[in-house]
Amino acid sequence: MQRDADHRDAEQALRKAGWTACGAGDWAIALRSPDGTAVARISPFDPAGPYTAALYREAAHTRQVPELFAHRRLTGGGDLQIMEWLQPVPEREAVAFLAAIARRDPEVAELVDAVRRVHERAQSELPWLGLKFDDNPENVMRAADGRLVAADLLGPDGPKLYAADPDLIVAWIPEDERRFMTEIPLTATGPWTPEVREAMRAGLAAADARKPSA
Template sequence: MSPDEQSPENHREVERALRDAGWTPCGAGDWAIALRSPDGRAAARISPFDPAAPYTVALYREAAYTRQVPRLFAHRRLVGGGDLQIMEWLEPVDADEAAEFHRALAAREPEVAELADVVRRVHERGRRELPWFGPKLDDNPDNIMRNADGRLVAADLFGADGPRLYAAVVDDPKLVVTTIPEPERRFMTELPLTNTGPWPPDVRETMRTNLATADAANQP
């Protein structure tokens, strides 16, 4: 299997396999959870649904020569639209230091100019190719971290336009099912939403029902 072929496993199965192998929970956000390897040198980012993740992976690969993005060890697209990234372990940095990195990136300061060029190129590609790609970079300070060599790196700068996408699941599910094939969004209601809080059960059920109804109506 090449690094970007779809894994035969979903996000739950991947998490279970890694936990059984000694990986331990080390964080969670809105779109993904993270596990740390037994030797502490790697982290696994596991998402049940993340259409923008391949563009983040593209950034890590295309900007690797700058040494200002995380080292990526493996990437797999998972059954149902999920995503697995295994990368080097990173440590958090002070919020002011992170904000300064974001500012320099936005201003294309000399020390991050090459990274800024790759970021812009991949972001423009995502905007062209993915209907629900986020219009702006994610300037959350938590996305700037430090690796074992002491260098600052930028992670998770891209994302799907979640508020617009999930509003459409409720208000215009036909648009969603005609732009994202069912096999690529099967688990889109299973996001951890650790930062913003989980959907109430009735909202989650409404989304699932709306998508199933729209899928049925979209059948030839």
């Protein structure tokens, strides 16, 4: 991929290399590698992506987060993560694992400490992001070696961000970091109609026009 690749370029490059679609959520789509051992998470817009990647790296020694093979920011505010392939687990296992995290049980204490460090950093650097602990059981999965891992433990407050006044969004996020803000899949909580997407784009464009020059 070129240095200025966006989410479309990333998807196209991986599909040409034999990666195939395997899922989609609110923020991203997923492609599986030809050998089945890796998955690519491609988001058009994800300001939380660097913090998720940081958590995977800082908590890697716990073996309780996905193994991250690569992370790259994409043009326009997108995010690409390539990590190990994971399988879903029964809900009771996921709930029990998340409960252990909430209690900071000894076996997950180092993971919890890493989550707290990354969360504090995000709150300091991007307070508008509203990064929060995501206790969705679907985020707990099983790796090929059998261990339980927690993916996407930290997530942005999407509804609050997308409902914010366009003038605030423009003040918070540079234009080149929100170019594809209206192109996230929104598969889980959608649908997001073309009319609503266009209205948001128009609102942001008007806010950009009102923004005082630097």
